[in-house]
Amino acid sequence: MKPLKIIHLSVFNPSKPPHHADRDDDYYFVSSWAGLIARRLKKYNPGLDIESWRAESDFSEITEKEVFNIQGVIWPYRKPVVKNILTWEMIKKLNELKKRFYVILHYHDLYNLRFVMLVKLLCPGIKLVLSHHGGIPPRKGSMKSALMKIFYNKKIISYITYLTLATKMFFELLPDHPPLKFMPVGADFDSMKPKNLPETRMKLGLEPEKIYALYVGRFYRLKGVDLILKVYHALKDKYNFSVIFVGGSNDEDNDLYDAVVGSGCPYFGVQFAYDMPQFFNAADFYIHPAFNPKFGGLDVSWMEALACNKPVISPQLANLDFDYSELGVLIKDESEVLGKTEWMINNHKKFTKCRTVAQEHLDGNTVIMDKLAKIYEEIYR
Numbered sequence: 001m002k003p004l005k006i007i008h009l010s011v012f013n014p015s016k017p018p019h020h021a022d023r024d025d026d027y028y029f030v031s032s033w034a035g036l037i038a039r040r041l042k043k044y045n046p047g048l049d050i051e052s053w054r055a056e057s058d059f060s061e062i063t064e065k066e067v068f069n070i071q072g073v074i075w076p077y078r079k080p081v082v083k084n085i086l087t088w089e090m091i092k093k094l095n096e097l098k099k100r101f102y103v104i105l106h107y108h109d110l111y112n113l114r115f116v117m118l119v120k121l122l123c124p125g126i127k128l129v130l131s132h133h134g135g136i137p138p139r140k141g142s143m144k145s146a147l148m149k150i151f152y153n154k155k156i157i158s159y160i161t162y163l164t165l166a167t168k169m170f171f172e173l174l175p176d177h178p179p180l181k182f183m184p185v186g187a188d189f190d191s192m193k194p195k196n197l198p199e200t201r202m203k204l205g206l207e208p209e210k211i212y213a214l215y216v217g218r219f220y221r222l223k224g225v226d227l228i229l230k231v232y233h234a235l236k237d238k239y240n241f242s243v244i245f246v247g248g249s250n251d252e253d254n255d256l257y258d259a260v261v262g263s264g265c266p267y268f269g270v271q272f273a274y275d276m277p278q279f280f281n282a283a284d285f286y287i288h289p290a291f292n293p294k295f296g297g298l299d300v301s302w303m304e305a306l307a308c309n310k311p312v313i314s315p316q317l318a319n320l321d322f323d324y325s326e327l328g329v330l331i332k333d334e335s336e337v338l339g340k341t342e343w344m345i346n347n348h349k350k351f352t353k354c355r356t357v358a359q360e361h362l363d364g365n366t367v368i369m370d371k372l373a374k375i376y377e378e379i380y381r
Contacts, residue, residue, distance in 0.1 A: 003049065004380050005101035007094075008038040010054035011109065012077055012084040029054075029065055029072025033133050033185060034108040037372070039068045044369035048376075049101075055080070055087055062089070081122070082115045094123045104129060104376055110160065110167070111135045113144055113151065120156045127379050131161045131183065136296035137170035154178050158379045161372075163298035164319050179378075182321040183371050184298050186364025191274070192307035194355065195281040204282050206266060211241045211345050214283035214310070216276070216301040219248035219256040223299075224289035227334060229259055231287070231341045236264075239345050243287065246271055246279050280308035285328065285348045288314035289337045306358035311351035313344050326357045 010032035021027035030039050030052050038052045050070045055077040063074045079088040085107075097103050103126050107115060110132040119128055138144040152160075153176040161183035162168050171177045201208055213232075219225050232243050243265045248254045261267055268279065280286075286305035298319060302312045312328035324330070328351060329340050361367060 002100065002102040004104065004376070005049045005051070005097060006038075006041075006104045006106060006376060007051045007053055007097075008034040009085065009105060009107045010034040010052065012055045012057065014057065014084070026065070026067040026072075029067045029074065030070075032108070033131075034106070035072070036185070037106075037108070037131075038070055040365055041369050041372055042068060042070045044365065045373050048373070053090065055085070055090070081118055082112070085112070085115060086118070091122050094126055098123070098125050102380060103127065104158070104379060106131065108133055109135070110162070111138070113147055116151050116156065117147075120151065127158045128156065129159045129161070129375065129379070130157055132163045132167055132296075133185070134163075134297035136294065137167060149174050152177060159375050161375070164296060167296065181371065181375065182319075183368060184303065184362065184364075185300050186362045186368035187300060187303035187307040187358070188365060189307045189355075189359050189363045190365055192277055192280065192304045194309045195277060197281060200278045200282040203278060204266070204268070206244070206282055207240075207242075209240060211239060211348070212244050212266075212283045213241075213285055213287040213313075213341070213344075214244045214246070214279060214305065215287055216246045216279070216304075217248075217299065219245070219254040219260045221256065222290070222292045222295050224291060224337075225256045225260065227289040227291075227337050228287055229256070229263055231289075231338055232263065232265060234338055235342060235345065239342075241345055242266065244268070244279060244283055246276075276304065277308060280305050280310055283310055285344050285351075286310055286312045286314070287341065287344075288312065288316065289331060289334070291315055291334055303358065303362050303364075306354045306362065309352075309355040311344065311348055311354055313340055320361070322361050323357075326351065326353045328354070 021031050035052045038050050042050050052070055053073045055075040057077040059074050059076045065072050075090055105126050106129040108131045110130050152174055157178040160178045161181050163184055171180055198208055215228055217223055235241050245260050245265055245267045247270055248257050250257050286302045288302050302314055306327055315331050317324045317330045329344055331337055331340050
């Protein structure tokens with residue numbers, strides 16, 4: 001049998017965020033969900049042959065570099081076949097590799113129908129794994145929904161990993177759908193660990209006796225930041241309570257930036273990953289009332305809060321495929337946000353096993369990688 005080669009494919013992002021790695025940095029070759037998963041998997045199972053591919057418009061030739069024990073490959077973004085993803089050079093290479101290897105191509109987007117159709121047409125014999133990192137199912141009765149019934153089947157896609165119940169239910173209705181498995185990115189439990197609360201608050205200049213909720217991410221309605229602000233203003237005088245905001249930018253993507261900055265809540269802006277544990281540990285719980293149906297992802301930030309032993313109040317707990325009662329409070333709709341936040345203010349200390357329980361299911365370095373390795377083994381055997 002041919003040796004196994006696993007290729008994690010990233011999307012080319014023409015708008016690099018300010019904290020994106022520089023070209024001469026090893027992290028540049030793994031600066032994506034695909035690269036992160038590839039790097040974690042190689043560390044978990046060093047025997048696997050793993051590559052990370054991405055096209056970039058400012059590269060004129062193929063550039064390869066061994067980083068974190070995987071082969072990072074940056075392709076020139078020319079003659080694209082699928083916008084921002086796949087070029088003719090990459091397709092040619094895939095077809096060359098399949099002559100010598102059993103190739104599993106792992107693409108970290110679930111709803112790119114054009115990608116699935118063209119890989120089937122242009123790279124027959126390549127085993128395809130799709131992972132859900134965001135996005136929502138197409139509208140029922142739409143052309144895309146009809147075409148997905150044709151192309152999203154076991155003969156074309158070997159495996160699908162999903163994040164949300166809505167995604168799972170959509171694919172379960174497709175005839176002859178590929179195998180499905182819940183698989184979030186998970187949290188890095190090695191770096192996200194509990195720390196002394198008074199010390200972290202002192203370092204950040206926060207009040208030692210105040211009860212703090214925490215929110216991390218963009219400041220827009222899609223994530224329920226408007227609801228967080230409403231809760232804060234409703235409860236700040238009744239309790240010694242505030243919300244720590246981390247992230248956001250003063251741009252059009254953050255339509256509530258001014259409201260957050262002017263709220264009176266502590267605001268810390270965008271932070272590097274290695275600085276994040278202090279913010280999780282300075283809070284009493286994590287608040288995340290994301291109800292917008294256009295939001296189809298599963299935030300890593302509340303999993304990182306759990307890793308720091310902080311409970312969560314979020315509707316996303318319902319997506320978990322295990323008992324989440326030790327992790328926090330589920331909010332089912334907007335009408336529950338105020339009351340359950342007030343309950344959490346008074347009862348957050350009851351949650352003492354957040355890290356222990358979450359680590360059994362959401363450790364991105366071990367449990368999630370074990371799930372992924374078993375998916376590849378199932379396809380390969």
